Amino acid sequence: MAGRFTFHETALAGVIEVRRHRLGDDRGYLERMFCKDDLAQAGWLGEVAQANRTLTSTFGTLRGMHYQRAPFSEVKLVTCLAGQVYDVAVDLREGSKTFGQHTACLLDATIGNALLIPEGFAHGFQTLTDNCEMFYFHSRPYAQKHESGIDAFDPILNIRWPLKQGQQSSRDRDLPPLDKADLPGVPMI
Numbered sequence: 001m002a003g004r005f006t007f008h009e010t011a012l013a014g015v016i017e018v019r020r021h022r023l024g025d026d027r028g029y030l031e032r033m034f035c036k037d038d039l040a041q042a043g044w045l046g047e048v049a050q051a052n053r054t055l056t057s058t059f060g061t062l063r064g065m066h067y068q069r070a071p072f073s074e075v076k077l078v079t080c081l082a083g084q085v086y087d088v089a090v091d092l093r094e095g096s097k098t099f100g101q102h103t104a105c106l107l108d109a110t111i112g113n114a115l116l117i118p119e120g121f122a123h124g125f126q127t128l129t130d131n132c133e134m135f136y137f138h139s140r141p142y143a144q145k146h147e148s149g150i151d152a153f154d155p156i157l158n159i160r161w162p163l164k165q166g167q168q169s170s171r172d173r174d175l176p177p178l179d180k181a182d183l184p185g186v187p188m189i
Contacts, residue, residue, distance in 0.1 A: 005038050007041065007042045010105065014118040017113055018039070020032060031112055049138055050141045050142060059128060060166025064149065065157075077117075078137075080133070083131055084127075084132070087105050092122055092186070102158075120187075154178050
């Protein structure tokens with residue numbers, strides 16, 4: 001345990017499940033969402049450049065798979081504030097032994113967990129409940145000219161989404177398969 005967090009490795013090097021520890025009493029609880037010093041032990045080495053909150057109203061909705069290309073590739077810490085999501089990270093790092101592979105984690109607001117996703121990974125999720133609220137910490141600001149993504153249903157990725165295909169934005173439906181994508185340009189370190 002590092003401070004108010006516990007870190008759990010996933011199947012892909014660098015992608016870490018972060019469990020927050022709540023300090024509570026009969027009034028409620030305090031839950032630290034971010035601490036640079038603690039999270040540095042899990043791989044967050046920069047500043048928080050941006051923080052975003054989303055609401056997805058319908059269960060089964062799929063968002064992703066998104067990333068930003070270099071020099072705006074980013075580390076993300078994503079958590080679920082309400083509901084549950086099936087959260088996925090796909091390794092797109094140049095030279096990685098696990099290139100094209102993914103790892104998944106159930107993010108659940110009642111558990112208080114998050115997924116730390118390094119640079120060079122695509123990210124997406126499927127909502128498992130209505131009214132899912134997600135919160136993202138980003139190490140770099142949004143750069144529209146550098147945003148990109150890959151098709152979440154690309155058979156090469158073999159992601160087994162828990163629910164049949166639900167709502168998806170037209171932008172996400174039109175994302176290219178992995179073999180036609182403009183990759184992030186992040187080398188494996």
